[in-house]
Amino acid sequence: MSSEATVTAANRPAGAPAGSSSPADVTMRLWRGDASGGGFVDYTIENLGGEVVLDVVHRIQAEQAPDLAVRWNCKAGKCGSCSAEVNGKPRLMCMTRMSTLELSEPITISPMRGNPVIRDLVTDVSFHFAVARRIPAFHPGPREADGTYRMAQVDVERVQEFRKCIECFLCQNVCHVIRDHEENKPAFAGPRFFARLAELEMHPLDTLDRRELISRDLGVGLCNITKCCSEVCPEGIHITDNAIIPLKERVVDARYDPIAWLGRKIRRRPSPTPAYVTAALAPAAATGEVISTEPAPRATS
Numbered sequence: 001m002s003s004e005a006t007v008t009a010a011n012r013p014a015g016a017p018a019g020s021s022s023p024a025d026v027t028m029r030l031w032r033g034d035a036s037g038g039g040f041v042d043y044t045i046e047n048l049g050g051e052v053v054l055d056v057v058h059r060i061q062a063e064q065a066p067d068l069a070v071r072w073n074c075k076a077g078k079c080g081s082c083s084a085e086v087n088g089k090p091r092l093m094c095m096t097r098m099s100t101l102e103l104s105e106p107i108t109i110s111p112m113r114g115n116p117v118i119r120d121l122v123t124d125v126s127f128h129f130a131v132a133r134r135i136p137a138f139h140p141g142p143r144e145a146d147g148t149y150r151m152a153q154v155d156v157e158r159v160q161e162f163r164k165c166i167e168c169f170l171c172q173n174v175c176h177v178i179r180d181h182e183e184n185k186p187a188f189a190g191p192r193f194f195a196r197l198a199e200l201e202m203h204p205l206d207t208l209d210r211r212e213l214i215s216r217d218l219g220v221g222l223c224n225i226t227k228c229c230s231e232v233c234p235e236g237i238h239i240t241d242n243a244i245i246p247l248k249e250r251v252v253d254a255r256y257d258p259i260a261w262l263g264r265k266i267r268r269r270p271s272p273t274p275a276y277v278t279a280a281l282a283p284a285a286a287t288g289e290v291i292s293t294e295p296a297p298r299a300t301s
């Protein structure tokens, strides 16, 4: 079918909104390559209508490029596997309707720029899991006398927002602190993990104090609250407002509250690396992973 075909009300593909540009064919401009380099390749394919970007990428894989690498699992916006940049914006391919894009122009699909490329649209997300291993897990205190744990509904709702995370890492990909600054990665956890840390720190049953870790090792101070991460989150988590800013406030309270400062002076406790931080860093040290425990460096731009 020619891409010049005229679309009328009678032959407009199902799902395409009236008045939208809905050509008979679409051009998908996919990045092909690997860690050694690559470039964009155009694929012209029939516009069936009613599809999401991942459907079209799969049809290209089935009909024109059987060696195309693309990662996906659920096709329902819940596994976080199909993250990519669609026309330069980090998105889930399975949740991006073709009808929301301008189909008269090539649609660019590229791998997430913040991660090293493995092949084509598949990137290496191991950095994010290495950060996850640095965060001490939920550590509840003893149960109540009747053997239960209790917490207020308002506390359940507060942390529930952060538990919606599907680990798509779109927020990590868009964050300028690490997107263009590889050198910041050892000293900056990134927005997904600030949401995880907020979930733990705000949990009323958790007994650990991670504020030193958050400030000194995971670099919350590098975030300048641009909110780019919140804008791309497919789960609508208010990462900046509800996680990062409260974490910054907690860190400041711990460090600069004069009463807390006086208490430390009286008790002569200088603020050493807590034992749980040392324990959390130990697995990374065993695998040879380079993790800085120095104060976080500042991005240069």
Ligand code: SF4
Residues within 6 Å of the ligand: 174, 175, 176, 177, 190, 191, 222, 223, 224, 225, 226, 227, 228, 229, 230, 240, 244
């Ligand atoms: S608000 Fe902070 S964490 Fe989120 S994208 Fe901006 S700098 Fe990164």
Ligand code: SF4
Residues within 6 Å of the ligand: 164, 165, 166, 167, 168, 169, 170, 171, 172, 191, 192, 195, 232, 233, 234, 235, 236, 237, 239
């Ligand atoms: S916080 Fe949102 S954007 Fe970030 S990994 Fe979780 S679901 Fe994805």
Ligand code: FES
Residues within 6 Å of the ligand: 072, 073, 074, 075, 076, 077, 078, 079, 080, 081, 082, 083, 092, 093, 094, 095
């Ligand atoms: S395939 Fe699971 S989120 Fe897209």
